Amino acid sequence: MMQTAEMLKVFNRHRGDALVVPGRGGRFWVNISTQPSRDLPLGDPAMGGHAMFSLGLALARPKNKVVLFDSEGDVLMSMGVLPTIADLAPANFYHFMLDNECYATTGGQPVPNAKNVQYDMIAKGAGYKHTYAFASLEEFTGAIGDIMSLQGPVFCALKVVPEVINEAIGRRPRWNTRTKDQVIADMRKELGIAG
């Protein structure tokens, strides 16, 4: 397993000018990214929706690479999104999935069949063009450059160390310094999108 923050630091070297939806990795990514106006740290509007949001973004911005850091809990909740992504097959879509085998933000309870699900195989079966699974930072570091040069859609399952939170939601440090509206407005301004 790898530390999410270390993995994101490696990814950041290969980001280019991609739009990044950091999903469950948001609390780490906001301290790593050097292009916040191309980031969409949205927190958790409603669980299971980040992949479809990112697909919508990728379809609307076909000339921009869109990178998502999803989670296995989100994918399990909305597994039907995988065939939709494979069907639309956006060449600019890179779907990374953090698999810590648990619901870390609710105290670390295991997700269903936590240690045995092969998400890359599920994505492959759904029709993704390229699928990968990495359990170590070394393997990931060696492959990420090539992965980011592929045409999407790409799915990449990453085993990460659970960083369990037991604090009540109201007492957790707030890592997002921008509102969702501001995040979207900043990206739209960066890309020259009117309105």
Place this chain on the structure above:
Amino acid sequence: MAESQEGFLSPKTVLDEMKKNGVTHVLWLPDSETNWLYTLMKAEPSLTLVPVSREGLAFSGAAGVHAGGGKPVILIQNTGLLESGDSMRGWCLGMNVPVVMMIGYRGYTRHGVNTDTVADFTEPFLIAFGIKYYLVERDADAPRISVAFEESRKKNRPVAVLVGDEYHGFN
């Protein structure tokens, strides 16, 4: 006696409203009423059809399309609307997404004697979320679709169009 065409909501009318209002992406899950509309949408080069397997996904997808500068419309049935509540709340209401959702009004009969309980819950559900809605049943009602688009744009909110033509569908 056969009913006149004016008594129907034709799929072409719905498509024309979408085009008139600049829709770029249709996030949809088929229902029993929309097959002819699907055929027309598929042939329309200005539209990208995004099929979802569960209606809640249409709302997060619409939020992404909007963020990227596209203009989404959601096309689902009222049964799927009910299961989409949290996604609609978080991804569209919570992110101020101007989107029209066209909702097949299954069970609605106009006479108050609904044929499916989902029709009993549809309007109370929309009211509970504070979502304005318009009923369309025939071609003559089509301008209300544009009213819905304009309202969603002005208020940056989802607005619903209830398609109360279950008997004929978009056929």
